[in-house]
Structure formats: C-alpha cells, structure tokens
Amino acid sequence: MMRKKLLEVKNLKINFKTYAGLVQAVRGVNFELFEGETLAIVGESGSGKSVTSNAIMKLIPQPPGIYEDGEIFFEGRDLIPLSEKEMSLIRGNDIAMIFQDPMTALNPTMRVGRQITEVILKHNKIPHSEAKARAIQLLQLVGIPMPEKRFRQYPHEFSGGMRQRVVIAIALAADPKLLIADEPTTALDVTIQAQILELMKDIQKKRNTAIIFITHDLGVVANVADRVAVMYAGQIIEYGTVNDIFYDPRHPYTWGLLGSMPDLKNDVKEELRTIPGSPPDLIHPPIGDAFAARNEFAMAIDYVKEPPMFQVSDTHYAKTWLLHPNAPKIPVPESISRRIEGYLKEAKGNG
Amino acid sequence: MVKKLLEVKNLKLYFGSPSNPIKAVDGISFDIFEGETLGLVGESGCGKSTTGRSIIRLYDITDGEILFKGKNIHAGKSRKELIELNREMQMIFQDPYASLNPRMTAGEIISEGFNIHGLYKDKLQRREKVAELLEAVGLNREHAYRYPHEFSGGQRQRIGIARALSLDPSFIIADEPISALDVSIQAQVVNLLKRLQKERKLTYLFIAHDLSMVKYISDRIAVMYQGKIVEIGMAEDIYHNPIHPYTKSLLSAVPLPDPMTERKRQRIPYEYEETDEHAKLQEVLPNHFVYGSNSQLKKWII
Numbered sequence: 269m270m271r272k273k274l275l276e277v278k279n280l281k282i283n284f285k286t287y288a289g290l291v292q293a294v295r296g297v298n299f300e301l302f303e304g305e306t307l308a309i310v311g312e313s314g315s316g317k318s319v320t321s322n323a324i325m326k327l328i329p330q331p332p333g334i335y336e337d338g339e340i341f342f343e344g345r346d347l348i349p350l351s352e353k354e355m356s357l358i359r360g361n362d363i364a365m366i367f368q369d370p371m372t373a374l375n376p377t378m379r380v381g382r383q384i385t386e387v388i389l390k391h392n393k394i395p396h397s398e399a400k401a402r403a404i405q406l407l408q409l410v411g412i413p414m415p416e417k418r419f420r421q422y423p424h425e426f427s428g429g430m431r432q433r434v435v436i437a438i439a440l441a442a443d444p445k446l447l448i449a450d451e452p453t454t455a456l457d458v459t460i461q462a463q464i465l466e467l468m469k470d471i472q473k474k475r476n477t478a479i480i481f482i483t484h485d486l487g488v489v490a491n492v493a494d495r496v497a498v499m500y501a502g503q504i505i506e507y508g509t510v511n512d513i514f515y516d517p518r519h520p521y522t523w524g525l526l527g528s529m530p531d532l533k534n535d536v537k538e539e540l541r542t543i544p545g546s547p548p549d550l551i552h553p554p555i556g557d558a559f560a561a562r563n564e565f566a567m568a569i570d571y572v573k574e575p576p577m578f579q580v581s582d583t584h585y586a587k588t589w590l591l592h593p594n595a596p597k598i599p600v601p602e603s604i605s606r607r608i609e610g611y612l613k614e615a616k617g618n619g
Numbered sequence: 620m621v622k623k624l625l626e627v628k629n630l631k632l633y634f635g636s637p638s639n640p641i642k643a644v645d646g647i648s649f650d651i652f653e654g655e656t657l658g659l660v661g662e663s664g665c666g667k668s669t670t671g672r673s674i675i676r677l678y679d680i681t682d683g684e685i686l687f688k689g690k691n692i693h694a695g696k697s698r699k700e701l702i703e704l705n706r707e708m709q710m711i712f713q714d715p716y717a718s719l720n721p722r723m724t725a726g727e728i729i730s731e732g733f734n735i736h737g738l739y740k741d742k743l744q745r746r747e748k749v750a751e752l753l754e755a756v757g758l759n760r761e762h763a764y765r766y767p768h769e770f771s772g773g774q775r776q777r778i779g780i781a782r783a784l785s786l787d788p789s790f791i792i793a794d795e796p797i798s799a800l801d802v803s804i805q806a807q808v809v810n811l812l813k814r815l816q817k818e819r820k821l822t823y824l825f826i827a828h829d830l831s832m833v834k835y836i837s838d839r840i841a842v843m844y845q846g847k848i849v850e851i852g853m854a855e856d857i858y859h860n861p862i863h864p865y866t867k868s869l870l871s872a873v874p875l876p877d878p879m880t881e882r883k884r885q886r887i888p889y890e891y892e893e894t895d896e897h898a899k900l901q902e903v904l905p906n907h908f909v910y911g912s913n914s915q916l917k918k919w920i921i
Contacts, residue, residue, distance in 0.1 A: 312801040313772075428663070457662040457828060462872035462886045484802055487831070487874030491881040510878040528806035529876055530835030532858065539813070540806035540835070546771055615879040 274446055274478045275301040275324070280338035282319055285331055289551040293319045295502035296338070301446070304476040308489040308510075310525070311499035314547055317482050320499070321448045324480070325365055326355045342446070361391045364439035368451040370431035374423040380407075380434050381419035387441040406437040411467060429460035433467070440471065447472075450482045465491055486529055490514055495583075498522050501548050501558035507577075508584035515608050518586040520563045523604055531607045541603060557589065565590060565598050624790060624822050625651040625674065630683035632666075632673050643669040645846035646683070648900065651790075656816065656823040658837030658854065660830055660869070666846040667826050671792045674824070675710050687790070706736060709783040713795035715775035719767040725753070725778050726763030732785045752781040755818075757811060773804035780811065784819070794826045809836055830873045834858050839906075842866045848900060852907035862909045862919050865889050 282294040294316045301307050309317045322328055324340055326347060340347045342362065347355070367373040375383060384403040385396070392399070400419070407415035410433040423431055432452060439447060449468070453461040469492065472479055481492050489496055489510070496513040498506040498521065506519040517523055527541025545562045548554050554561065560570035569589050578591035590598050599605065630647050633640035644666040651657045659667045673680050676692060685692050692704060712718035719728055726749050730739075739745040750760035756777040767775055776796060783791055793812070797805040809832060815821060827833045833840060834854050841851040842865065850863040861867045868889035874881060898912040903920060911919065 312803060458830065458872040459662065459869060459886075459889070462874070465874075466886065485874070486802070486876040487881075490876050490878040491874045491884065493878075514876060514878050524803055526876060528803045530809075530831050532831050532834055532873070532875060539810050542806045542810060543803040546773070611877045611879065 271302040271304065273300055274303050274343060276339075276341040277320070277324070278339045278341070280320065280323060280340065281336035282316075282323055282328060283334045283336045285334065286551075292336075292550050292553055293502055294323065295550075295553065297499075297502075297504055299497055299504065299507065301478050301480065303445070303478055304472065305494045306472065306479040306481055306492050308481045308483060308493035308496045309499055310482075310484060310486065310489055310496060312484060312547065314550075315499040316502040317499050318450055319502075321365075321450055321480055321482055324446075324448060325359060325363060326350070326352075327365075360387055360444070361442045362444055363446045363448065364442065364444035366432075366435055366439050366447065366449040366452045368454050370428060370435045370455070371423070373435050374431060376423050378422070379419070380421055380423060380426070383434070384438050384441055387438055391442040403437075403441070406440055407434075409440070409471070410434070410437045411463070412437075429456055429463065432456060432460075432464055436464070436467065436471075440475075443475065444477065446478045446480070448480045448482070451484070452481075453488065454483070454485070461488070468492065486514075486525060498525070501553065502550055503558065503587065505559065505588070506586040508580070508586075512581065512584040515612060516580070516584070517600065517604070518580055518584070518591060519559075519588045520565050520590070520598075521559050522586075523601055524562075526607075527601065527604050531610075538603060541601065557587075559588075567595065621652040621654070623650045624653045624688065625824075626684075626686040627670075627674070628684040628686070630670065630673060630685060631681040632669055632678055633681045640681075642846045644673065647843070647846075647848045648683075649841055649848060649851055651822060651824060653789075653822055654816075654820055655838040656825055656836055658833035658840040659824060659826045659843060660828060660833050660840060661843035662828060662869075665843040667828075667843050668794055670843070671710070671794050671824060671826050675708055675792055676704075702736060706732075706786045707788050708790045708792070709786065709788040711776075711779050711783050711791060711793040711796045714799055715772050715779055716767075716799075718779055719775055721767050724764055724766055725758075725770070725781075728767075728778060729753070729763070729781050729785050732782070736786060738786070748785075752785055755784065755815065756781045757807075771804075772800050773807060776800060776804075776808055777811070780808075780815070784815065787819070788821070790822045790824075792824045792826070795828070796825075797832060798827065798829060805832065812836065830869065831875075842869065847910055848908075849910045850908065851900070852904070856904065856907050860904075860907075862903060862907070862916075863911065864892070864919065 277297055277299050280294055280297045284291040284293055297320055311317045335348050381403055384406060385399040388399040388402055404415045404419055407418055412418050412430060412433055426434060453464050483489060493510045495509050497504045500521050506522050517526060524543035530540060543562055548558055556572050557570040557575055560566040567589055575587050575589045577585045577587050579585055589595055628648050630644055632644040633642050635641045661667045672678050674685055680693055729749050729752055730745055733739050733745060739748050749763050753760055753762055758777055797808050800808060816823060825833060825836055837854045840854050840857045841848050844865045850857060850866045861870055868887045871887040895912050898910060900908045900910045901916060903909050903916060909916060
C-alpha cells in the first residue's frame with residue numbers, strides 16, 4: 269500500500285538575529301512524514317528541534333527569526349511564502365500543536381469548555397450547541413471522566429495530567445492531519461506520561477493522524493516512534509526507523525545519547541557513558557563536523573569538511589565520516605553493544 | 620555492622636488547619652546507613668520532597684522523631700549544636716536556575732558557608748579551598764569569578780554540588796538534582812555524584828521521580844505514595860521483585876530505550892485499596908518491607 273506523503277521539509281535553515289550575532293539555529297534540515305506515522309525528533313536543548321517544529325507551524329517571530337532558506341511542503345504546498353492570514357487557516361485546522369507545559373498552554377481565566385469550542389467555531393460554521401456537543405465528545409475521547417461537568421470548569425480545577433488531556437482535546441478539535449507534540453509529557457509523572465502516550469497512539473490509530481513527537485527522552489521515543497531523527501547543532505545527524513536507531517546506531521552522538529541512559533534491564537553498575545563538553549556555539553558553527561570536538565573517534569577530516577549523509581540501508585542514514593568506505597572501522601562501544609545484544613536476545617526468547 | 624546515620628521514626632507532617640489537615644507525610648519510618656544511597660521515589664505530591672525538607676529542618680514536623688547520629692534533630696537545640704548539624708547535613712536542589720543567587724559570583728556562593736561557620740578566614744586559604752571545590756566538581760578555578768548566568772544548566776548544578784560539599788558534610792539530600800538537565804548532562808552529574816561519594820564517603824538521600832536513574836544510583840529504594848512509604852528494599856529487589864501493587868504500576872510505566880519491549884508494553888494501572896488500621900510496613904523478604912495489612916500482603920505475595 270502506498271501511503272500518502274503529508275509533509276516534506278527540504279533544506280530548512282532558520283537564523284535568529286541577536287546582539288551577539290546571527291545564531292544559525294537550524295542548518296539545513298530535511299525529512300518527510302507520511303500519513304498515520306510518528307516521527308520522533310530527539311536532541312538536547314539547543315539542538316534546534318523545537319525551532320524546526322515551530323517553523324512548520326510558522327510560529328517563528330520575525331524579527332528576530334529569519335527563514336533563511338528551504339521549503340516546507342504540506343500536502344504539496346510550500347508553507348513558507350504563505351501570508352499570516354493563509355497560515356491561520358492551516359494552523360489548528362490541518363496542523364495542530366501540543367505544548368510541553370499544560371498550565372501555560374491553557375487560559376486560566378476561561379472555562380475549559382469554551383477553550384475547546386473556540387477552536388471548533390473558528391474552523392467550522394456550526395451552531396453553538398453543536399460545538400458544545402463536539403467538545404464534550406472530545407473530552408470523552410481524551411479520557412476525561414464526567415465531561416459535562418468538566419466542560420464548565422477552569423484549568424486550575426484539573427490535575428497536570430488532566431490538563432494535558434484538555435490541551436490534546438483542543439489540538440484535536442479541528443481534526444488535524446498533523447499533530448506536533450513538543451515535549452508533551454516532560455512535565456508529567458511517569459504513570460501519567462504512560463497514559464498520555466497510550467492516548468496519543470490510540471487517537472492516531474482511530475484518525476490516521478501523523479505525529480511529530482519532540483522529546484529528549486529515548487525511552488519515550490522507543491515507545492511512540494515509527495521513525496527517528498536525531499538532531500545535533502541544528503542538523504539531523506542520524507535518521508532511520510526506530511529499530512535502526514536503537515539496535516544499529518551509527519553516529520557517535522547517538523551512541524553517546526544511548527550510553528548516557530542507565531541500563532535498567534541488564535544490571536550494569538559501570539559508569540555511565542557521557543558526552544564530554546557541551547554543544548557548539550551556533551553563532552560561529554564549527555568548520556567540518558559540528559560534533560568533532562566532542563567525538564572521541566574524530567578524524568582529521570572532521571575538522572576540515574562537513575560529512576554528507578551516508579546511506580546505511582534503505583531507511584537508515586547517518587552524517588558521520590566514520591561511514592566513509594576509507595574510514596577505519598569503529599565498532600559500537602562495548603557497553604552499548606552489550607546492552608543491545610541483551611535486548612535482542614530477550615526479544616528472541618519471547619518469541 | 621553498618622552504622623545507622625539517620626533514623627526516621629513515625630514522621631508526620633501535616634499542612635493546613637488542624638481540623639482538616641493535608642497529610643503530606645503520614646507516619647513514615649526508615650533508616651539510612653553510613654555510606655549508602657537511599658533513593659526516594661514517587662509521583663509529584665506523594666510527600667518525597669517534604670520528607671527531605673523535614674530532615675534538613677526546613678519544616679517543623681507534626682509528629683515523630685528524626686535522629687541523626689543518634690541525636691534528635693528537631694528537639695530544642697543550642698545555636699552551637701544547630702550550626703554543627705547544618706555543617707554535617709547539606710542539600711542539593713532541583714532547579715539550578717532558582718537555587719543560585721544571581722547577584723553573587725560562583726566563588727561567593729560556594730564560600731558563603733565559610734562566613735557562617737567562621738572557616739578559612741585567611742583570604743588566600745579560602746581562595747584555595749574554593750578552587751579545590753570547583754575542581755572537584757569538574758569546573759576550573761577561573762569559574763569562581765563568574766556569575767550564575769554565565770553558566771549552563773549542568774555547570775550550575777555543579778556549583779550547587781560544590782556549595783553542598785563546601786563544609787565537608789557527611790550526609791547530602793539531593794532533591795531531584797538532575798531532572799532539570801539534558802540526558803547527556805544528567806549522566807555527567809550522576810557520575811560526579813557517585814565519584815564524590817566514593818572519594819568523600821558521603822551518604823545520600825536521592826529524591827527523584829525518574830526510576831531509571833534512581834535504580835542506577837541507589838543501593839536501596841523507598842517508594843512513597845500518598846504520604847506513606849509503601850515499599851522499601853534493595854534496589855535490585857524493588858526493581859526485579861516488586862510486591863506492592865503501586866510499585867508494580869510505577870515500574871510498568873517507565874519507558875525503556877528498547878523499541879521491541881515498548882511495543883509489547885502493558886501498563887499496570889493502580890487501584891487504590893483501603894487499608895485497615897492494622898496495616899503497617901512489614902518485612903516480607905530479608906530487608907524488603909511492604910506496607911499493608913496481613914490479608915493484603917498474603918494476596919500480593921502469591
């Protein structure tokens with residue numbers, strides 16, 4: 269079955285003017301997204317993952333932001349040249365966003381019900397009573413008990429998890445084709461996080477929504493993603509299916525991310541692998557590979573020339589010179605390969 | 620025989636009016652042994668931070684006793700005794716942005732304790748001590764002259780750790796010390812805490828909601844729910860053989876970086892069960908305690 273391509277981002281470059289100089293926050297990002305699929309974008313703070321997703325919604329304030337280059341095709345139409353008026357028809361309607369902090373995303377002075385019907389009425393010409401009925405349906409869909417009563421309450425009467433459900437209900441109000449979730453569970457407890465992730469997957473199944481999931485938690489990525497893009501210093505440095513990234517990581521930065529999580533299953537008490545140093549200054553991005561200074565396997569060429577995206581398989585790409593045919597063969601660090609073997613063995617054992 | 624450093628006995632801390640109290644901590648008892656790390660986990664509002672803050676006397680407790688090296692820390696004390704206690708017990712806070720005074724340099728922040736305790740009065744000696752502390756946490760001596768806004772989140776947390784170490788304490792309460800940091804920085808800070816523990820023979824109470832890091836750093840884990848400790852035991856036992864249904868539910872919600880396991884993940888929901896007045900923390904296996912009534916424990920252990 270051919271799936272429909274919903275979104276295609278091509279060579280996206282976003283800069284910000286600051287007093288210190290021009291910050292190159294996103295430096296040539298490419299990816300595509302199909303209907304009903306979840307793409308997870310992982311990376312540390314400052315890697316450009318939130319800027320990328322805000323750019324898709326055209327939420328970058330200009331100034332100081334500048335869409336330096338690139339295209340964002342949504343259903344074949346480039347969003348970058350669109351006017352604010354045209355964009356407001358797409359926002360909420362076709363593309364909706366879930367933010368990290370449910371308290372600041374909701375209006376504390378407005379009843380929850382009205383915050384949902386507001387969205388429905390903006391995008392549909394229907395009577396008020398009908399909008400209310402739909403809002404109550406949405407509250408039910410996101411698993412809020414007693415939706416009729418909850419409809420009339422204010423955000424402060426909801427717990428953190430329930431508030432995030434309201435934010436999801438608002439995002440779903442206009443039945444978007446693409447949902448961008450920027451760290452939607454980071455502020456929540458693990459048990460609530462698990463419920464929200466289940467809810468999002470459930471809704472995706474019912475409505476065939478495409479999801480871009482931004483997070484720094486690799487456990488969450490493993491849970492929700494079909495494909496994963498790892499970002500570093502404003503670029504995607506590894507890209508593949510969730511199995512490619514977790515069982516066959518190729519970029520040393522991805523190794524570092526995986527190694528810095530403690531291995532719960534295999535009871536290893538050795539030191540955690542860390543990535544030494546800190547991310548580069550994006551006012552003066554380094555020449556060559558941006559990760560070179562923190563990379564224990566860096567070669568001379570890493571300081572001279574930026575690596576291209578090397579293809580590992582049909583689905584898997586990584587931006588590191590280590591994949592060049594002439595590069596020395598560097599195996600995955602032992603602590604990570606041991607862990608992966610453990611996971612794979614267990615998966616086999618379970619059938 | 621390992622010595623008990625801290626004994627918490629039937630600690631209660633109620634907020635609000637006495638007629639309708641909010642029972643943030645509702646009768647918990649546990650010990651912390653010298654040189655170990657006790658992880659305290661639970662969801663927001665379960666009382667874990669309140670417990671930490673009661674131990675370091677940021678709150679006046681409602682009932683119960685907290686003994687540090689055998690001495691009751693909440694009983695009336697002279698100023699001298701309090702100062703001695705404060706030197707022994709230090710805290711690392713969650714938010715590295717809010718816990719450092721933006722108007723003080725890193726050096727001033729770290730050496731503030733010296734003024735209070737009248738230590739290192741000689742300027743040169745003090746500068747050396749600050750430099751030594753900065754180097755111990757992986758910063759360098761020039762950083763003493765910088766202000767908090769010049770540091771990244773991970774570096775700020777290192778300053779918070781250096782401040783906690785400045786008076787050579789024996790016991791450190793770390794309240795969510797890594798949850799505001801990026802993954803790779805979390806690992807750096809956790810490695811640092813482990814190294815410092817070894818070098819300085821520190822005892823930690825590590826409060827967090829992130830179970831995977833807690834399991835990694837802790838020798839023993841206590842699980843809190845609604846103001847009570849529902850299970851306490853060795854980290855491995857809690858993780859591999861949880862008995863209380865709440866612990867099971869909590870563990871079933873922790874996502875692992877393993878997609879094939881995640882695809883099959885079944886979350887176990889927790890349904891609150893009323894306990895009768897006979898419910899208590901009982902030793903079900905060696906060094907593994909679970910809170911419940913006899914009939915509940917019988918049901919859970921099978």
